[in-house]
Amino acid sequence: MTHDAFQTIIGLEVHVQLQTQTKLFCRCSTAFGAPPNTQTCPVCIGMPGALPVMNGKAYQLALRTAVALHCEIPRFTKWDRKQYYYPDLPKGYQISQFDLPMSQNGHLAISDPSGVFEPKKVGIIRAHLEDDAGKSMHDEAASKADSRIDLNRTGTPLLEIVSEPDMRSAAEARAYLSELKLLLMYLDVSDCNMQEGSLRVDANINLHLETSHGKVATPIVEVKNMNSFRAVERALSYEAGRQFELWEERHIQLGGPGGHKTTRGWDDEVQVTRPQREKEESSDYRYFPDPDLVPVITETDHVEEVRRNLDELPAAIRKRLESKYKITSYDTDVIVNQGRDFVDFYVTVAESCGDGKRASNWLQQDVLRTLKEAELSIEEFPVSADSLGDLLNRVSAGDLDNSRAKDVFSRMFNEQESVEEAMSALGIVKVDTSALESLCRELVTANPKVVADVQEGKSQAIGALIGQARKQNSNANPAEVKRICLKIIASL
């Protein structure tokens, strides 16, 4: 929601599950969907005397992500106990990071190809590594006042990525999340599956208003329970409007009486936020260093090595595609959003046909549509990038026109034929130039009305000749027919 009377201030906290086989501090499986309470051990269910040991892979995935987010990586980092009681937290504390997180002060650049907002950098306050809690399910069927607890998820590695309150609209918040998710996918650190809880979003939002007494801010609200990016966008739009109405009505300011931070949950069915029960104040978490875990020291050399070994990331790929293949930022966005394999496919097609724009159009229309209809991923696509490039190359060379090429493409996909096989099956042969010229000459002679129209400047009249040419020879290339006919008419 945009409104002249206020500015929306949004910061996001994203929890992302790192792709490891085993949990952060024990070697139980992190696989999703196992029968309840079959993936636990004394460490992750908090038995006395159990000793946690940090998962080296989880640390490396977290480090890779932090480096890609342009974070500073302090040499020394440690883990702390964050104490609170909740039934899904069997240890009675979460192992998190308090004052010395593993990374801080990064940023993520966001932009919108359709120009809804100006490109900007969203600051990353910190990204730190912590363990997840279990799952509680309310047992409604049994109509008992009980909750059921499944501790399979307990101890799964999470990277918490905390942004600065740098976003100014729900659209910017959504763009940040999309870009962050894309980055995490390209980094291969998480599957980012929101349905399975691999990516969770909490938002902090309030408003800045200009009043006759100067600038004021409304109390900060933390919004939870948003289960899709679309839900985030809607919840934040709703919440901004709600806070503005509340401000007009009651004039409660941040930090003033009644102006403390509150938590609200998004109700996706009714499309409203509702107050949630508050957990204990953050000062009551009584953080202290976990004596069971030793610190991790990361030398600059290692950070540099991680940086060097990062594969090319979305922002850089977009820049490369735009400048090298002369396609629009909208087009690059569509291609890059499909993932690294799709980008590689595009590059091969573009290189082999020598026409980035044509390759982009074909990938966005024919290839994406075919993939979607057949429910295939690009890795499973039976038409190789080289053979599609070969086909498009022939279109560029005028061997066949675009609509015939689509027929060929469809045979290449359905019958798994090569370009040659599909073309000969369809009876497509290039009409040689002299045959095409004599055909055009006949048509020009037979259609004096069209010739007269073209001579009067109605060049679209040529379409009638193209239609007749195609009737006589389905392999006649429309663009060629047009070019030759116009040349003949001009020379009359």
Next chain:
Amino acid sequence: MSLSRKEIEKVSHLARLQLSDPELDAMTAQLANVVEYMETLSGLNTDDVEPLAHASDISNVLADDILKPSLSREEALANAPKRDAECYRVPAVLGD
């Protein structure tokens, strides 16, 4: 620094300890003693001492990401005060 009885009540609530009135009185006095004793540390000059986050100087103890067997469900639920065939059961969790 001394501790007030109010602070002890708050801390015992955070730790989910149910203390009787006499226990609260005793704790207030005893914990105040402990805190006071620890305060003698602040008399030390620590200008040249590096901050310490861990008592040992070991670092980077990292395990390979390789699966090991978990407990069976029966073992995992063995100590639960209340359970069903699959899960721990607890008084209803409100909110989320």
